[in-house]
Amino acid sequence: MEDRNKRTLNAILSEQTPEKLQAIGIALAEAAAESQALLTEVMSNAHPAGIETPKRPDPFGMMNAYSKVGHSLATDPTALLNANLDLWMGWVNLWKDFTTGQLSESSDKRFSDPEWSANPAFEFMRKAYELNASWMMSILNSADDLPAADKRKAEFYTRQTIDALSPTNFFATNPAALRAMLETGGQSLVDGLKNARADIQKGRGRLSISQTDEAPFEVGENVATAPGKVVFRNKLIELLQFEPTTEKVHERPLLIFPPWINKYYILDLREQNSMIRWLVSQGLTVFVVSWRSADEVTRDYTWDDYIDQGIMAAVNEVIAQTGADDINTVGYCIGGTLLTSALAYMARKDDKRINSATFFASQSDFSDAGDLMVFTDESSRVSIDKVIDANNGIMPGELMGETFNWLRPVDLVWRYVIDNYMLGKKPRPFDLLFWNADQTNIPAATHRTYLNELYGQNQLSEGGFQVFGEPVSMADIKIPVTVQASREDHICPWHSIYRGARKYGGDVNFVLAGSGHIAGVVNHPSAEKYQHWTNDDLPETPEAWLAGAEETKGSWWPTWWTWLKPKSGPLKAAAPVPDRKLGEAPGTYVKMRLNAIADGEKPSSVYSTPSVAKKKTAPTKQPAAKAPAGKTTAKKAPTKTAAKPKSAAAASRSKPASAKGAKPASKSTSASKAKTTKTAASSAKKTTKAASARKTPSKPKSKSGAKSQGKSGTSTSSPKA
Numbered sequence: 118m119e120d121r122n123k124r125t126l127n128a129i130l131s132e133q134t135p136e137k138l139q140a141i142g143i144a145l146a147e148a149a150a151e152s153q154a155l156l157t158e159v160m161s162n163a164h165p166a167g168i169e170t171p172k173r174p175d176p177f178g179m180m181n182a183y184s185k186v187g188h189s190l191a192t193d194p195t196a197l198l199n200a201n202l203d204l205w206m207g208w209v210n211l212w213k214d215f216t217t218g219q220l221s222e223s224s225d226k227r228f229s230d231p232e233w234s235a236n237p238a239f240e241f242m243r244k245a246y247e248l249n250a251s252w253m254m255s256i257l258n259s260a261d262d263l264p265a266a267d268k269r270k271a272e273f274y275t276r277q278t279i280d281a282l283s284p285t286n287f288f289a290t291n292p293a294a295l296r297a298m299l300e301t302g303g304q305s306l307v308d309g310l311k312n313a314r315a316d317i318q319k320g321r322g323r324l325s326i327s328q329t330d331e332a333p334f335e336v337g338e339n340v341a342t343a344p345g346k347v348v349f350r351n352k353l354i355e356l357l358q359f360e361p362t363t364e365k366v367h368e369r370p371l372l373i374f375p376p377w378i379n380k381y382y383i384l385d386l387r388e389q390n391s392m393i394r395w396l397v398s399q400g401l402t403v404f405v406v407s408w409r410s411a412d413e414v415t416r417d418y419t420w421d422d423y424i425d426q427g428i429m430a431a432v433n434e435v436i437a438q439t440g441a442d443d444i445n446t447v448g449y450c451i452g453g454t455l456l457t458s459a460l461a462y463m464a465r466k467d468d469k470r471i472n473s474a475t476f477f478a479s480q481s482d483f484s485d486a487g488d489l490m491v492f493t494d495e496s497s498r499v500s501i502d503k504v505i506d507a508n509n510g511i512m513p514g515e516l517m518g519e520t521f522n523w524l525r526p527v528d529l530v531w532r533y534v535i536d537n538y539m540l541g542k543k544p545r546p547f548d549l550l551f552w553n554a555d556q557t558n559i560p561a562a563t564h565r566t567y568l569n570e571l572y573g574q575n576q577l578s579e580g581g582f583q584v585f586g587e588p589v590s591m592a593d594i595k596i597p598v599t600v601q602a603s604r605e606d607h608i609c610p611w612h613s614i615y616r617g618a619r620k621y622g623g624d625v626n627f628v629l630a631g632s633g634h635i636a637g638v639v640n641h642p643s644a645e646k647y648q649h650w651t652n653d654d655l656p657e658t659p660e661a662w663l664a665g666a667e668e669t670k671g672s673w674w675p676t677w678w679t680w681l682k683p684k685s686g687p688l689k690a691a692a693p694v695p696d697r698k699l700g701e702a703p704g705t706y707v708k709m710r711l712n713a714i715a716d717g718e719k720p721s722s723v724y725s726t727p728s729v730a731k732k733k734t735a736p737t738k739q740p741a742a743k744a745p746a747g748k749t750t751a752k753k754a755p756t757k758t759a760a761k762p763k764s765a766a767a768a769s770r771s772k773p774a775s776a777k778g779a780k781p782a783s784k785s786t787s788a789s790k791a792k793t794t795k796t797a798a799s800s801a802k803k804t805t806k807a808a809s810a811r812k813t814p815s816k817p818k819s820k821s822g823a824k825s826q827g828k829s830g831t832s833t834s835s836p837k838a
Contacts, residue, residue, distance in 0.1 A: 124296070125231075125232065125235060125236065126232060126236065126292055126295060126296060126299070127236075129296060129299045129300065133299065137302060140302035140303065142303075143303070147303075147307050177270075177491065177492060177496065177497045177500060178270065178494065178496035178497065179270065179274045181267075181496070182267045182270040182271040182274070183271060183274075185260075185263060185264075185267045185271075186256075186257060186260050186263060186267075186268075186271050189260035189261075189262050189263050190256070190259060190260055192262070193259070193261070193262075196259035196260075196261075197256065197259060199259070200252060200255045200256050200259055203252065203255060204248070204249075204252040207248045207251070207252070208248065211241070211244050211245065211248060214244070215237065215240075215241055215244075218237075221234065221240075221244075222234045223243060223247070225247075227283060227285045227527065228243050228285070230292050230293050232292035232293075232296075233292065236292070239284075239290075239292055242284045242290055243284065246282070246283060246284055250279045253275055253278070253279060254272070254275060254276075254279075257271055257272055257275055266490070266494060269488070269490060269491060270491050270494070273488055273491045274491075277523070277526060280526045280527055280531060281526070281531075283531070285531070285535060286531050286534065286535065288306075288539050291535065291539055293535070293539075293540060294535070294539035294540060297539075297540045297541065301541070304541065305539075305540055305541035306539075306541065307541070308541030308542075309537065309538040309539055309540065309541040310538070311541075312327070312537045312538055312541065312542075312543070313537070313538050315327070316537070320515070321712075323515070325515070326522075326530065326533045326534065326537065327533070327537060327544045327554075328529070328533055328544060328547075328550040328553065328554060329544045329545065329546060329547040329550035329551050329554065330543060330544050330545060330546045331546075331551050331554060332546075333546045334546065334548060334551045336382065336555075336703060336707055336708050337701075337702075337703050337708065339387075339548075340382055340385070340386050340387070340548055340551065340552070341381075341382035341385050341386075341702075341703040341707060342385065342388070343359050343360075343385045343391055343393045343394050343397070343702065344359065344360040344701075344702065345357050345358055345359035345360055345694055345701070345702035346358060346360075346694045346695075346696060346697065346699070346700070346701055346702055347697065347699035347700050347701070347702065347704045347705075348404075348434065348438060348694065348695065348697045348699065349430070349431070349434040349438075349697070349699070349725045349728070350699050350704075350721065350723065350724055350725050351426055351430055351724050351725065352409065352414055352415060352426070352724065353408065353409055353415060353418060353422065353423070353426040353427055353430075354406050354407065354408060354409065354426065354427050354430065354431060354706070355406075355407040355409075355699075355704040355705065355706045355707075356404060356405075356406060356407075356430075356431050356434055356435070357381075357404065357405045357406075357407055357702045357703065357704060358402070358403070358404050358438075358694045358702075359393055359394075359397050359403045359404075359405070359694070359702065360397070360693060360694050361397060361400075361402065361691035361692070361693070362394075362397050362398055363397075363398065363399075363400045363691060364690070364691055365400060365688040365689060365690060365691055366400045366401065366402050366688065366689060366690075366691045367400050367401055367402070367682075367685035367686050367687070367688060367689075368441060368685070368686035368687055368688070368689050369441055369443065369444060369445055369472060369684070369685045369686040370401070370402040370403070370404060370435050370439050370441055370444045370445070371396060371401045371402065371403050371404065371444070371445045371446070371447065371681075371685070372404045372405075372406070372431055372432065372435050372444050372445070372446050372447070373393075373403070373404065373405045373406065373446070373447040373448075373449070373452075374406050374427070374428065374431070374446065374447065374448045374449065374452035374453070374455065374456050375405065375406065375407075375408070375449045375450075375452050376449055376450035376451040376452045377408035377423070377451065377452070377557060377559065377563075378450070378451055378517060378556075378557060378559065379450075379552070379553075379555075379556070379557065380407070380408075380552065380555055380557060380707050381405050381406070381407050381408075381703075381707065382552060382703060382707060383549075383552050383635065383639060384405070384449075384639065385703075386548045386549065386552060386639075387548060389641065389643065390639060390641045390644065391641075392638075392639055392641070392674070393405065395641060395642075395674065399678060399682070400685075400688065400691075401685060402439065404431070404435050406427060406431050406452075407703065407704050407706045407707045408427070408557070408706065409706045409709075409720065410514065410557035410558045410706070410709050410711070410714060411511050411512075411557070411558035411559050411560045412511075412558065412709075412714050412719065413509075414719070415560055416509065416510040416511050416560050416561065417510065417560065417561075417562065418560040418562065418563060419560070419562040419563060419566065420455070420458070420562070420563050420566040420567075420584075421584065421585055422563075423455055423563055424455065424458065424459045424462070424584060424585075425585075427455070428455060428456060428459040429459070430727070432444065432446075432470055432471065433727065433728065433730070434725075434727070434728055436470055436730055437728035437729060437730040437731070438695070438728055440730075440731055442470075443469060443470050443471060443472040444470065444471060444472060445471075445472055445473045445474075445475075445681065445684055445685060446471050446473070446474045446475070447474070447475045447476075447477065448474065448475075448476050448477070448479055449476075449477040449478065449479065449638070450477065450478050450479055450608075450609065450634075451479070451567065452479070453476040453477060453478075453479025453480075453481075454479055454480060454481060454567075454571065454577070456474060456476070456479075457474075457476070457479070457481045457577065457591060457594070458577060458582060458584055458589060459584070460474060460594045460596070461577075461582075461584070461589035461590055461591055461593055461594055462584040462585065462587070462589050464589075464593035464594050464595065464622075465587065465589055465590075465593055471596060472596060472684060473596055473597045473598065473599075473681070473684045474594075474596060474598045474599075475598065475599040475600075475601070475677065475681070476598065476599070476600045476601065476614075477601050477638045478601065478602060478603055478606055478608070478609045478614070478634050478637065478638055479600075479609065479614065479617075480609045480613050480614055480617055481577050481578050481591060481617035481620060482575065482577075482578035482613060482614075482616040482617035482620060483571050483572050483575045483577075483578070483613070484575050484578070484613070484616065485610075485612065485613055485616075486572060486609070486610065486613045487607065487608070487609070487610040487613060488524050488607065489520075489524070489572070489608065490572065492520060493568050493572035493573055494573075495573070498565075498568050498569060498573060501564075501568065502565070504516065505561045505564065505565070506561075510560070510561040511558045511559065511560065511561060512558065512559040512560075512561065512564045513558060513711075514556030514557045514558045514559070514711050515556060515711060517556060517559065518553070518554070518556040521608065524607050524608065525607055549635065555710065556711060557711075558711065558714065570582060577591065578591060578616075578617055578620045580592070590622075591617075591620040591621055591622065592620065592621070592622040593622055594621050594622050594623060595622050595623040596623055597623055597624045597625075597626070597684065598618075598621050598623065598624070598625055598626070599625075599626040599627075599628060599677060599680055599681070600614060600615075600617070600618040600621075600625060600626070600627050600628070601627075601628045601629075601630060601638065601673065601677070602614035602615060602627070602628075602629050602630070602637075603629070603630045603631070603632055603633050603634060603636075603637025603638065604629055604630065604631055604632070604637070605631070605632055605633045605637070606633050606634045606637060607633060607634065608634045609634060611629055611659065612659045615627065615659040615662060616659070618655065619655055619657075625655055626680055627651075627652065627655060627662065628649055628650070628651055628673050628676060628677065629649060629650040629651075629662075629663070629666065630647065630648075630649045630673045631646075631647030631648045631649060632646075632647050640672040640673065640674070641672060641674070642671060642672040642674055642675055644672065645670075645671055645672075646671070646672070647671070647672070648668055648669060648670050648671065649668075649669055649671075649672070649673035649676060650663065650666035650667065650668050650669070651666060651667055651669065651676060652665050652666040652667065697725070699721075699723065699725065700721070705720040705721040706720050708720070
């Protein structure tokens, strides 16, 4: 039988019998009933439950941008005239090609159906659409004196308009939809309307387009399945440690900070593509932070809280629980931005507990951060503030998900409108899209810092960003770093990431991967997909870097491991993950879905008591055995180890000194080194000071003006994490 997609509409129409036409008529009547039911549900849910979106005309300043385009064109009428002449000549050529019967194929995958080239009527529609789209973009290009921000916004919304007006998005002008209706006797149309109703119900009154069938997936059962345990929990994070799969492991652990805008298991979707499993197989002791989706417990948490209760708490636990002197770290997307700000603060305090850092698709310089800047100018931030206020201090994850989808509407919106609603197809199960739909809420203060201080004012790369009330500089970060970017990343453009890479103060290894924000990062070597580029130099411009880069086929992970392995320390015997009585990986925070949070469900509230790093024994080369009995505390530590945090100092850094009102840990440590006493009384005094350092007196107000003291409190009277 001839392939369904290759059969022309004329051929299908010629096969229609009275019985088939009658069946189509009955299906159209049923479709009309479905349409009425759909309209009724939409009207009855004009104010969807769970999410409030204040009505504000032109919330993101689209009309203002177009007004400036019009003013620019008015000052240069020649440019507009030339654009219109090009349009007129295009139509002349189109009519000429149409009358002479010249056929052509489109490179646009939306027009891959043969009907768009074989059928003159559809071919004319396609060419007319492409001609008008080109004209609309040429008008914007003619506005040469338009400020960059306004031009970016005008181009973004013009592309959105062009994509929305594609003839493929309308049932009557989509040959695939018409073919499906004829071949199924109209059932595809009925099924499509039923799919739309189901998505309205899923979104509680909002159209929540299904990109995948979520039913076959369950977190911890067939996604996020790497064996491990929860080894620490406070109100913001669960710290996961994964079971070793090698007899020996490297001494220095690896701690990963994923973004809190999404969930960590993008790094552990399936056994075949799990980065976590791959890292464990290299002999690394791997820890991952699982962030809590914002709810009434964490709605007031600030950027400082995410450093204090996220970065610092996790670093303290990994060092205390493993006995390591320091660790290697990874930050993914906004998790990397947070890690950069924390590293700059740690450098200011001479805190050397992090040995190296790797950043996946993570921006630190936001001077030209791509299309997301459309939503981060002053007008847009005002609108987002109103959304946050209307939702009781939380940025809803559903709206964040929609924003990212509309950055690539052809692939992430209109494709599913056509497949689900016009063709009547059920979405197929796909683990990546299941993860993409598993969104998280964000605390207001944290999100506002991200939009205002970072996207809006670019404070982090310019040295104006503050952590615990103190300005920090990326130039102070002297540890070695690897910065990874993806060439087709539409969320964190690689040019933007490259500019940030040049702001670090130490050795920087920049790696550019093929593909985009997700597939560029999560590309298992066994897949043998894509490619990556490396260049030992870091010239002024990204173009110069790429011109001198060497291309290597396949995943960038092995290249990264070549860099990371010598920084991971010697091998030691592997040991199973200790049972902290907090449950198995993936934990409870990652399993909280947005609808469950909206219904009032909460994750586990059993919180950990912060660990205290064990006091290190003297190095073997130090003649501690020759010291007189009872005098060992008088032995001064070698100068070369003075910077290493010891026991109480390491514990105190789990809550930065400036956040506690105490002296910075580095000063306390150096003072202790300089005035080390030789008596037991002095030793007791040090013990008392260490215990005091672990208490949590009032913390200075954060930039948002709210205190964060006690936000990670425990269920006992133990010190709060």
